[in-house]
Amino acid sequence: MRGNVASHCCNMMNAKELFMNGEFITADKGMISVRTHAFAYGTGCFEGIRGYWNEEEQQVYLFRLREHYERLLRSCKILHIHLPYTVEQLIDISTELVRRNGQREDVYLRPVAYKGDQIIGVTLQGLHDEYILTSEPLGNYVEITGLRCGVSSWRRIDDNAMPARAKICGSYVNAAFAKSDALQNGFDEAIMLTHEGNVSEGSAENIFLYSDGEFITPSPTENILLGITRDTAMRLAEHELGIPTRERQVDRTELYLADEIFLCGTGAQIAPVIEIDHRPVGSGKVGPVVRKLQELYFDIVRGKHPEYSPQWCTPVYPK
Known part of the structure; x- marks a missing residue:
């Protein structure tokens, strides 16, 4: 893999649903406006969480899920983002999303907390905070053999x-x-x-x-x-x-x-x-x-x- 990671990390997306602002919706409806503050200014934070398929146990294990959400909330604090979820609620949402998608393979969860207002101006205070969670298949992001x-x-x-x-x-x-x-x-x-x-x-x-x-x-x-x-x-x-x-x-x-x-x-x-x-x-x-x-x-x-x-x-x- 020299000069191209696409074959390793960009698996076909197969999610039927995602979680957005308090509800599970079909994946094709997970959209934001082109005028969204985070799109224009990068005012959001995220996590990457892996889930691993265990064939013998017919189980997906989400690795160190709690620690990832604890870090997400710390990132939110730095960005003046206030989410209406506890770590426990975020964990429950994550496992339910993978189940709803019926994913029995290695997966990658991406929770994103961001400023959702449609305004012009580089501020963090006084803006509306939004949240999206997706779950998609993922192989190797970089080569693991050298x-x-x-x-x-x-x-x-x-x-x-x-x-x-x-x-x-x-x-x-x-x-x-x-x-x-x-x-x-x-x-x-x-x-x-x-x-x-x-x-x-x-x-x-x-x-x-x-x-x-x-x-x-x-x-x-x-x-x-x-x-x-x-x-x-x-x-x-x-x-x-x-x-x-x-x-x-x-x-x-x-x-x-x-x-x-x-x-x-x-x-x-x-x-x-x-x-x-x-x-x-x-x-x-x-x-x-x-x-x-x-x-x-x-x-x-x-x-x-x-x-x-x-x-x-x-x-x-x-x-």
Whole structure:
């Protein structure tokens, strides 16, 4: 997959219904006006939530659903968006939507909270807040068998310009610049630096380096999104593999010297990196530590580790 992710992420949409502003409606009626404030100014926030099909159990498991909605509500707080739903209600709406669509496959849920007024003016206060949730099939967002990455000339936006802790719709133009340049330059993915020149994250993924028996990842002060998959990887590395993670500043050249590297996120999952700036990472192949972490992750998200399932995996269909 060099220069084109379409075959991996853009599966055929098959949803019959979506949830919009308090009710389930047919998918073809899920529309907003071209004059919508969020469409013009990017004044919305969203989440990406994966559901994984377990063939043996005939079950879809929505992974870390609670944590995603807790983060959505934190993003809403930053954007002065007030939703009339609790986390529990958002969880119930999500499982019901997948059931209504009859989806028995890997799915991707996208809740979006946004400013719905049809006005001209860049303000956040005093506007009407709206909410949409969709559920569609999704395969791999990026290649998971070995990415070739390039360090981007586009800097990661600063927290004082566009808060990285919130998944703000408009901020993803920053990621689009970096990702598009990477694809045009023959890479699979971009790695972004802060304005100080430290490693921040991928275009839409957190990054981990494995060196000298430990994982290293940029700290929250490096304008990163505090990823839920990032948190999952850190917990699994420590509790299942016995490998600690250090959060600190990471220099660009450390990328060239790491033994192994991976990107992670809800969309990316656990995606090994085998080359950066035309330099091989380690042996230039997927390393044993990242491979083991990846295999563990894919078992857990499909509900195959009972010790994690009650906390992290929400079943869609009644047993």
